[in-house]
Amino acid sequence: MVQVLVHDCDVLVIGGGIVGLSTAYALTRAAPGTRVTVLEKEQAPARHQTGRNSGVIHSGIYYRPGSRKARYAVRGAAELVKFCSEYDIAHAVTGKLIVATDRAELPRLHALVQRGRENGIPVRELGAAQIAEYEPAVRGLAAIHVGTTGVCDFVGVTRRLADASGAEIRYGAQVVRIDRRPALGVAVRTADGTVLRARALVNCAGLHCDEVARMAGDDPGIRIVPFRGEYYTLTRPSLVQGLVYPVPDPAFPFLGVHLTRGIDDSVHIGPNAVPALAREGYAWSRLSARDLGGMLTYPGIWALARRHWRYGAAELHRSLSRQAFTRAARRLLPDITPADLTPAAAGVRAQAVLPDGTLVDDFLIREAPRTIHVLNAPSPAATAALPIGREVARRVLGVC
Template identity: 55%
Template structure:
């Protein structure tokens, strides 16, 4: 039977970042259900290296983003991973959004960002001639990268350091033992001193399989993207974001230059009917039943029903999606858009219906369960990984 000090469930960027932080202090094994790492949230996002502008000062997201952003830039440079610290614009399209823009500027300063510049409407247009707005922020620390490439580099470093990354190995449950636990997987049993749950979309289920009540329910939200056709790519030079709704952990549809070329538009945020529901027609009876029997889900739905309807409408109507983009760049034509991919975000929802907005980690004897790792989890993966690794090492004694 394979034995290891730390067994990490989940081969996404947070699980791999944690394993990387542990390799010189313990033996590590990562198991991943899919045949390759980074197949879900890590491989289906917009590839933005976040600055830390949005997060509540003093929160775990704010702390780990600032450190993790610079660690990631350094990692990419040292490992020849293509990336670009290109900066972004946050645009207030009318005067009603100015107070929220002021708050973002205050938060950015409180979070230690040095590359924030307040812009007038004319200054916005000097940088992005096709943008419509009355004011904005330029944030120099923001960048772009392919996170799947980053995760694959993490995996290579883990194996080079003597760790193991086992794909095609689904976690089925675990049995406690006097000096650790035995995990059952589809690739056979594994014995470990400690388990770290970084299963993302399935983190609450993995916790229950371990006999731990997670205290939250994972609700999947699908984010759908379009791309600008090559003829329209000149309309966007940077990353261009709207002023977000402070009540929601989503940033609104925006324009994102991609590290491999092209400009991506989106995402929206619509309820997915399956935890891996990348298409509108994807549905799972089990996943839907879990939502239907979750009081927290219904409380959340009552609170945000109007927002949810608007997102669903924009999901079903390309024209509605286009109109949302035109608020930032009026010259975008309906025929400039072509459907691109989609991602599914694991959003933890508390029993009272509140959307868990920060990292949420629950510890149990010989276990660490990462139950909510929202954006900027990919940006901060090296920093978060170090924090989780310290928890794991303390649990090991």
């Protein structure tokens, strides 16, 4: 690698998803004149987590008060709606229901009410009869209505961030080597042999962020474990008016099988969450021996499996059986049948796992010499992208 002496730009950002491009956008606004180059291995932005989710603008009700997820989701939701309005990006603030269908869920539902209030989120508690005011086909014992939730076109948001940032965006630019000299800067080589030099580096590589951290010479302290989220499209969309969620299990960062009417008025049901066989394993047929080998040799995977094998087995069963998936959805929507479900595109969640098997619950951002690593930014990162981008920009400007 060539010694870093002349810089091609001030900051290199690896990753062209919504977090990477929000960071580029924040950098050029916080420090006008900053030269930012974004390297994205795909031929367009938002090809992975950003463009393969349910499109929901999350309110922040689920997240521990004071955590980055709570603060940034609440703030980010409001900012995202404003951004979409300003740039004429498709969006709608629809509100959502979180519905308890079993008495054992009622204490957790009440805890969510308290958490929502602590996070500054307006919630309305509903009895069983009141659920029909919002969702006539949904059944439950009780629910809460969260008015600040909505849906939007996250790909459209990401494209607009790219345009508005003024950054140079290089697509088809897969990073294969990083050479960091703390006194001089960072040099990055892409697969086509191009070498780019910068004062600082930001790692927003999502599904590959831990690999990029190691490439830079840093121990991320975590391993990204890909969980595939599988969806179905509801062939009778009139059954669902907006967004309907079950009461989540607080032991997991997944929100359970829910009902989502998107900005195109189609209704998706899902996702379940199963370990993927590749970092970009959007189907069971997508298998990477390298990715799978890396996961199976990681102690955290086995600790996670021992601790939560029953949960994992249930998710796997729903993945392999449409009947089982339908039964899960019927808890909220009793009238649907397997014939009402058509397979839809899946997504993959880049979940950071600690060596002891703990699922990292909050956004994880770490600093190294001339480098910022974003190491855990799954949902609600798309909602929280603008505040995340500002924090990363603040940090990277401090190490330039």
